[in-house]
Amino acid sequence: MKKVVVLLVCVVIVLVGYILSDKFEITKKNSDQIDIEVGEKYFDMGSKAYKENDINKAFKMFEKSCDAGYMDGCVTFGGFYYEGKGVAQDHKKALEIFKKACNKENKGGCYGLALLYKTGSGVSKDKNKAQEYFKKSCDLGYDSACKEISNEENILSQKVPENFKEAEREFKNNNFRKARSSASKACEEEYLEGCGMLGYLLSADMIEMLYKTKNEVEKKDLREKFLKVLVDTSNLCLENGSKYACKVGRFILLFSGGKMNEMTFNIFQKSCELDAKECDWVASFYKEGEYVSKDLRQAKIYYKKACNAGNENSCENYRKLN
Structure with a gap:
């Protein structure tokens, strides 16, 4: 956004x-x-x-x-x-x-x-x-x-393609390899949410590879590729409103060593707008005073929003603040 x-x-x-x-x-x-x-x-x-x-x-x-x-x-x-x-x-x-x-x-x-x-x-x-x-x-x-x-x-105007429906089913079942394959096909058909999911899943794979790779030359090359994926996926989030692309905020935080900036916070806020379960992240920033001023009232608002959407972790955090 x-x-x-x-x-x-x-x-x-x-x-x-x-x-x-x-x-x-x-x-x-x-x-x-x-x-x-x-x-x-x-x-x-x-x-x-x-x-x-x-x-x-x-x-x-x-x-x-x-x-x-x-x-x-x-x-x-x-x-x-x-x-x-x-x-x-x-x-x-x-x-x-x-x-x-x-x-x-x-x-x-x-x-x-x-x-x-x-x-x-x-x-x-x-x-x-x-x-x-x-x-x-x-x-x-x-x-x-x-x-x-x-x-x-x-x-x-976009009809949801069958391969994206399949990608969502596999994603919900944590079968991420199959989800990535189906999302890739949906993206090839220029279905934006397919590209958003693909970007998120590629980011998840690449950050895991970064932690496992020991060779510094390979790691540098991987970081450059990872950065491009993060940028492209962030644009799908902020400019096209892809809820799957907006989940990439957590990987940007890891990639930057936990350093929050304006763009990253905007991604988390956009993610919250598109998928209320993701408001748990925004709530935690207000709770801890990360990037934004510490505000327990705002933390409670966002925890409750995520809780009402079915995020059990947020429900527990909301109860602790009351």
């Missing part, structure tokens, strides 16, 4: 020297146009703070930008609530902010709104509403929204 909000590169603000100090406050004018210009300046200040990893200041600046009526500021501000960055994750609050931006014909706001309806986050899951807002965002010129529509149309 690409992020709802992409922070813009800060521009140089030609103003008096004290404008970036914490004490500086911009007085709002009566004119809507002046307010928006003020909002844009707050947005630039928030972007600068974000690049400097001052999340708290960035959050405050984007809030001021939104209050001044600058809709890109609202989308970014809503993104903080959507992701739980610098503030407790609150999808209902994100919904409110994205709706405000979308009503003002902001493409990012409509995209964020669509994502919430698609995943049922902060609002009842509604596929039709999601497509409606993806279309509006696309019409306003947001390429990511157009890709979402294209992917959905592609999935709906």
